[in-house]
Amino acid sequence: MGAQYTAGLMRAADGPWERREALVHGDRRWTYGQLARTVRGIAAVLRSSPGARNGVAVLADNRPEVVAVQLATHLLGYQLALLAPSATHAEREELLRHSHPGALVFAPGHAESARALAATAGIGELLSLGPAPACRDLAAEAAAQPAGPGLPAAPAERVRTLLCTGGTTGLPKAVVHTHGLYDALAALVGDHGLAAPGERRLVCTPMSHISGHFALPTVLSGGTLILHDRFDPGAVVETIAAERVNALVLTSPLLYQLLDHPALTVTDHSSLRCLGYGAAPTPLRRQQQALDRLGPVLQHIYGLTEAGVVTLLQPGDHHADCPRSLAGAGRPVPGMSVEVRDEDGRRLPADRAGEVWVRGPSVMAGYLGHPVTTEEVIRDGWLRTGDIGGLDASGTLFLKARKSEVIMQASGLRSYPRVVEEALLSHPAVRAAAVFGVPDGGEGERVHATVVPHPGDTVDPVALRAHVLAELGQAHMVPESVDVVARLPVTRNGKVDRQALRDGAAGGR
Structure with a gap:
C-alpha cells in the first residue's frame, strides 16, 4: 500500500498551498497553513490521551475543527467513528457499543448528548471543540501546542473509519472503511471525477455521512470548502453568489427545495459548475427544470455508505432533449467494477435487469459487529448493493428500485x-x-x-x-x-x- 493520504496533504498545506483558503465557516476563514497547524496540534493532544489510542468518536456539526480532527486521527492511525448529529441517542449508542472508542470529541452545542453517550457507552475521555463545563477543551489545547514539524503519518493500513448506514430498515449498521476509500476519493479529481482542482465547494449536508466524504477531493486538490451547519435553500442561494461557489452535492429532495426557492431566479449562480445529486430517484421533469434554471451543471452520483462513489453521470452527459440520457446513473468511476447479476449470482447480459454488484478499493471491509450480514453482502470482494438495475451496451447503469422496495x-x-x-x-x-x-x-x-x-x-x-x-x-x-x-x-x-x-x-x- 502507498503513502497515507494525510501525508501528501500536510506537505502541500505546509508548502505551496500554505496561504490558500481551505475552509470557510461563517466569518471564520482558515488557510491551508492554519489547517495544518491545527491538525498537528490536535494530533499532539490526541497522542497524549490514552483513551484516544483506542479510537476517537466525533459528534459535531459541519465546522473546520471536524475536518482537522479527522485528519489528525488518521495521521496518528487511530480509528475514527463519525456520529451523525441528527441521529437518535440509540443509533449513536449502537455505533459506540461496537466500536469501543476511548475518546469522544464533540462540539459544545452537543455537550449534553456527549455526556449521556459517554456514560452509557463507557467512554473515558470527553474532549470539546471549545469551552464546555468539566471537559478538556481540545481546540484550546491544540492551539497551545508548540510549533514544530509534527508527527509523521502512520502507515496507510492503520487508517480505519466507521460510518453509519441510513438505518431505514432498523438501527443503522456501522460500516468499516479502510484507506482504500481515501485512495479512491483522491483519484476522483479531474474531468471524470467528483472535483475540479482548486474549486470552491459548498458543504451543507452532514459531513458525518458518506456524502460528506465526497467533499474530500476538493481539499486534496487544494480547493476551498464553505461549510454550512445545515441545509437552508435561501442560505445556499445566497452563498453561491457571495462565495462564488463552483460545486455542491444535494440529495434529490433537497435539490427540489433549491429549485423551488424564489431567490434562485434572481440571484447570480454563474459560478456554479457542478451540482451533484442522488440518494433517491430524481424525476425527469425535475432534472429538466434544473437544467433550465441552472444550466448544464448536473452530476448524478450513485454511491453507497458501503462502497463510496460507484458511478457518475457527468454534466456533459445530461441532455435536456434526451430523456434516456437523464435516466442513467452514469458509468463506473476509475477503479470501480459494476456487474448486474441474477438471483443465483450469475452475470447478466446488457439491458437485463438484476441486482447491482460492485467491486473496488472503496468497498467496505465489512459491518462492525455484524459478521453474518457482512458475509451475506460481500462475496469474493464483490458487494451486493441491494439495488435493481441494468447496464446498457455503453456501460451506463440504469437503476430501477431497491431490491427491498x-x-x-x-x-x-x-x-x-x-x-x-x-x-x-x-x-x-x-x-x-x-x-x-x-x-x-x-x-x-x-x-x-x-x-x-x-x-x-x-x-x-x-x-x-x-x-x-x-x-x-x-x-x-x-x-x-x-x-x-x-x-x-x-x-x-x-x-x-x-x-x-x-x-x-x-x-x-
Whole structure:
C-alpha cells in the first residue's frame, strides 16, 4: 500500500498551498497553513490521551475543527467513528457499543448528548471543540501546542473509519472503511471525477455521512470548502453568489427545495459548475427544470455508505432533449467494477435487469459487529448493493428500485416504484410522488401511491390512475390506491421516508 493520504496533504498545506483558503465557516476563514497547524496540534493532544489510542468518536456539526480532527486521527492511525448529529441517542449508542472508542470529541452545542453517550457507552475521555463545563477543551489545547514539524503519518493500513448506514430498515449498521476509500476519493479529481482542482465547494449536508466524504477531493486538490451547519435553500442561494461557489452535492429532495426557492431566479449562480445529486430517484421533469434554471451543471452520483462513489453521470452527459440520457446513473468511476447479476449470482447480459454488484478499493471491509450480514453482502470482494438495475451496451447503469422496495403482487407480477413514480410525475398536476407496496390481505402486495399536487392544483385519483395506465400500458403498474398530501416526509438524510408513508397507508386501512 502507498503513502497515507494525510501525508501528501500536510506537505502541500505546509508548502505551496500554505496561504490558500481551505475552509470557510461563517466569518471564520482558515488557510491551508492554519489547517495544518491545527491538525498537528490536535494530533499532539490526541497522542497524549490514552483513551484516544483506542479510537476517537466525533459528534459535531459541519465546522473546520471536524475536518482537522479527522485528519489528525488518521495521521496518528487511530480509528475514527463519525456520529451523525441528527441521529437518535440509540443509533449513536449502537455505533459506540461496537466500536469501543476511548475518546469522544464533540462540539459544545452537543455537550449534553456527549455526556449521556459517554456514560452509557463507557467512554473515558470527553474532549470539546471549545469551552464546555468539566471537559478538556481540545481546540484550546491544540492551539497551545508548540510549533514544530509534527508527527509523521502512520502507515496507510492503520487508517480505519466507521460510518453509519441510513438505518431505514432498523438501527443503522456501522460500516468499516479502510484507506482504500481515501485512495479512491483522491483519484476522483479531474474531468471524470467528483472535483475540479482548486474549486470552491459548498458543504451543507452532514459531513458525518458518506456524502460528506465526497467533499474530500476538493481539499486534496487544494480547493476551498464553505461549510454550512445545515441545509437552508435561501442560505445556499445566497452563498453561491457571495462565495462564488463552483460545486455542491444535494440529495434529490433537497435539490427540489433549491429549485423551488424564489431567490434562485434572481440571484447570480454563474459560478456554479457542478451540482451533484442522488440518494433517491430524481424525476425527469425535475432534472429538466434544473437544467433550465441552472444550466448544464448536473452530476448524478450513485454511491453507497458501503462502497463510496460507484458511478457518475457527468454534466456533459445530461441532455435536456434526451430523456434516456437523464435516466442513467452514469458509468463506473476509475477503479470501480459494476456487474448486474441474477438471483443465483450469475452475470447478466446488457439491458437485463438484476441486482447491482460492485467491486473496488472503496468497498467496505465489512459491518462492525455484524459478521453474518457482512458475509451475506460481500462475496469474493464483490458487494451486493441491494439495488435493481441494468447496464446498457455503453456501460451506463440504469437503476430501477431497491431490491427491498420491489412490489411483489399476489399474481406473481413485479412493479418497480421508480417507473411508476416517473409516470405519476409526468402528470401536470403532480409535484412529487412516492410509490410503495402495502399488504393486499393475501400473500402479496398492491401498488400504493402518495402524491403531492402543485400549489393551486387538485389531483383526481381516478384520473391519475388512468394517466399511469396510458403512460405505461401495464395494468399491474397502476396504483390501486392513491393518497394526496401536502408534502412527503423525509428522513434525516434527506431521502423520502417511505417507511413512514408505508406505516401511514397501512394504518389508515
